[in-house]
Amino acid sequence: MMNTMLIPFALLVISNCFMTLAWYGHLKFLHGAPLWQAILFGWLIALLEYAFMIPATRLLAQDGWSVGQMKITQEVMTLLVFVPFMIYLFKQPFKLDYLWAGLCLLGCVYFVFRSQ
Template sequence: MKPIVISIALLLCSNVFMTFAWYAHLKELNGKPWIVAAFVSWGIALFEYLLQVPANRIGYTALSVGQLKIVQEVITLSVFVPFSVMYLKEPLKLDYLWAGLCLVGAVFFMFRSKFV
């Protein structure tokens, strides 16, 4: 399997853990002291790092650091929007579309040397 595909798959899984670590406590631990939320989040984030570190190491064999970061941001938004709408019950906003379009521009500029 190609390094880029492996890296993207690992980053997708990593971002699911990251999103839960950063935001699930807002719903699940509401009313608990922040220190409890911090330790629970750190516990979840451990799994995120166990996927994210190899994802970046593998991805770096085929992509530049800038390209890898932009891929990460696209994946982050792709995971965060459904999470916020379905799990946190936040309204779907047009702003997500605009943010996504900005990321499309970022992808273009980071990868344009591969297109031209």
């Protein structure tokens, strides 16, 4: 089971890298560009995000995961990808509040998976 779980988790990480770049990359790379270019940039990258997200969710669904379990897992992955992205690409300082937010998400994971 552990080996089969690595594939969807890897796909989720890759997917979140693309989505974070699609949502926030235009602020770094297209700062002075017109809005339509930022939107096009975001949508082209989001297309790549979907190419990884859809197979990940299908694999998890085949393993019997509920939609709620997939969504909470996705949110944890988002935070795991976003915080380093924010720190290294945008040079934002790390705050302990991000750690507390992560712990809250772990609580969400606990509650969504505990009835299994």
